[in-house]
Amino acid sequence: MGVFYDYYRAANRQAAAENPDDPRAVEKPIPGVATFDAVEAKWIDPYVILGQLIALARDVPYSLDLVRPVTVYPPPEGAPATMEEWEALPDDSPYKEGPGIEELSADVRDTLAGIPDSRVDELVERWEQIEEFAYVPPGAGYLLEILTGLRGLAQRAQEEEQMIYCWICI
Template identity: 70%
Template sequence: MPSFDAVEAKGIDPVVILGQLIALAREIPYGLDVVRTATVYPPPEGAPATVEEWEALPEDSPYKEGPVIEELPADVRDTLAGIPESRLGELAERWGQIEEFAGFPPALRVLAELRDLARRAREEGEMLYCRFCV
């Protein structure tokens, strides 16, 4: 089984929670369009288009069971990679105060790990992906 360079960030979704971090880092207002992901698995071209197609899927279909893998855009990777050490504490504090972050791991640890992962991905010309279950 291949291994992946990853950050354990269970519960941190790309659009709302990560999106708010990206807005804070960019010093822009948050909106649902700050992070626009692209589904890479299960393949969008095979997704059921109607209720009938959905109901005809086998119970173990990845469209019903997951996991779902979303690609983050390059500008999100680059925003994370560009966070300087001097801003980590301030951003982590502000990010950790958002309502949706309650109960998650310490914001500073996750932020530093995401920033470092983004730097490695950018250096290698790779993208970032978010894996989550349905």
């Protein structure tokens, strides 16, 4: 079992959180499921692995607070505040089971959108060297596909004044 991450763009948080159980990156449209401009990025979490790409692109040291995603779903205002509240949640609660939706900041979107062609190969080469890929290296060409996909998604989001979201599902 793994964790799936779909990065997509949406006009606002409400649109981003619509039908949260539905995947965002689908090869063929599914009847009744909203279609998003999305990139399927299995294993590329928005906190650490994407954060390290952002650090490399900005030529700054990586830190956990570099990406600063904001939780959109499940709604933070309904999250359990105590262990008792957590234990009282039903087993199928999205707070326990997911999925989750995170909004990336505009500066992360703009960093991805601003990666020039001349840096793509260098960034992929450096990104492949991060500790998280030491034991399970990505397949040949995978990170290039992800980087170029995310860059294109970010450019389209920027043009449309949209934000990038990450749908997370176990």
